[in-house]
Amino acid sequence: MKKISILIxxxxxxxxLYSLYSRLSNVMDGLIEYDFEILFVNDGSSDGTLSILKFLREKDERINFLDLSRNFGKEIAMIAGLDFVKGDALVILDADLQDPPELIPEMIRYWxxxxxxxxxxxxxxTGETWVKKWTSAQYYKLLRKTTRIPIQEDTGDFRLLDRRCVEALKKLRETQRYTKGMFSWIGYNKKEILFDRDPRAAGQTKWNYLKLIDLAIEGIxxxxxxxxxxxxxxxxxxSFLAFVFMIWTVGKTLLLGDPVSGYPSLMAVILFLGGIQLLFLGVIGEYLGRIFNETKKRPLYFVNEYNNEKATNRVQNEEPQNERSIK
Structure with missing residues (x-):
């Protein structure tokens, strides 16, 4: 019997969580020819998320939970989940039910x-403003034009991955992660299915515009x-325009006797060039900062507990996380 892992x-x-579990149970119960596991990665929640996950695990042995030592962000939470899942295939699903679990059987058929x-x-x-939709479309258009990797537009993390895709993603251990691009970068045989995205079932989105801008910069x-x-x-x-302007100014002064404009033109040129320099220094700084973070070789995450067992975190930096690091 093939095993399907669901990472959330x-x-x-x-x-x-209760609504999510109910809908997932209906899907899994309808696919009796497969063995399922659900792995929740609790990314440092401050509400009752962890308590509910422990309760659900007592109720259903198909549920596992991984509790990270603090909030590391969704991108890191996903690679942590990839390190722990055991299935022949993996489905990545958001907890907010905007991505319908009922699509999982269709994904499995294509797999x-x-x-x-x-x-x-x-x-x-549904539920997103036109501003967000428009900026998202423009961002993906820019990203596709500036990279050789075929970035998928209007797709998130909701997908099914074969085991060899999971193993490939586990080898990408950079700290500055843009998983949506990594899905494209690893290649393999891809299939697109269409769906209508629902609004959040409950709660508040964790993605404000500042975080989305940060994610966009990460992708670029x-x-x-x-x-x-x-x-x-x-x-x-x-530099070329400045050289032409210099020749024109000197020539006009020597040949025609026109006086060189003073303070206003000088300040305009200085401020313009200063702004351009600061802008490009910021671009260089973004790349330099990423190099700095990668050279520190810090572990991507630390685990507090896995299924009620405390983690030792011994091999976090040397190899991908797995159950051998759990007491």
Whole structure:
């Protein structure tokens, strides 16, 4: 019997967990030819999420939970879950029920047909403002044009991955993670299915615009050096224009006797060039900061407990997390 793992990162999701479990149970009970496990990754929740997960585990042995030592963010929570899942295939699912669990049987059918990565593309996005939809579309358009990797538009983390995709993702241990791009980077045989995304079942979204901007910068700097190339090209263009302006100004003064403009033009040029320099220094700083974080070689995460057993965290830095690091 093939085993299907369902990975669910959870941060302060106490309001939706029972509804999520109910819908997942209906799906799993309808697929009796498969063995299921659900792995919840509690990403440092401050509400009753962990208590509910422990209660659900007592009720259903298919449920496992991984409690991280603090809030590391969803991207890190996902790689932590990848290190612990045991299935022949893995389904990544958000806890807020915006991604319907009822799509899992269709994903499994395509997986059985030979596809390694069955990803769900949003046909519509209920509950999101037009500003968010528009900015998202423009961001993905920019990202696709600036990278050689075929980034998937209007897709999130909701997908089924074959075991070999999971093993490939586990080898990517960088601390600055943009998992949506990593799904594309590893390749393999992909299949798209369409769905209508629902609004959150309960609770509040954890993604405000500042976090979304940070994630967007993460995606651009992780998968393309285009901003650095723009800096170089802009530097060449501005230097050329400055040289032409200098020749024109000197020539006009020597040949026509026109006086050189003073303070206003000088300040305008200084402020313009100063702003451009600071902007490009910031771009370089973004890449330099990522190099700095990677060279520290810190563990991606620490585990507090796995299924009520305290973690030792002995091998966190040397190899991917697994159950041998649990007492």
């Amino acid at each position: 990162p959870a941060f302060n999701e106490e309001e939706v 059985e047909d030979g596809y390694d990565d069955v990803y769900a593309k949003r046909r519509s996005r 700097t992780s998968f393309t050096t285009f901003p650095l190339r723009v800096s170089s090209i802009a530097g060449i263009v501005i």
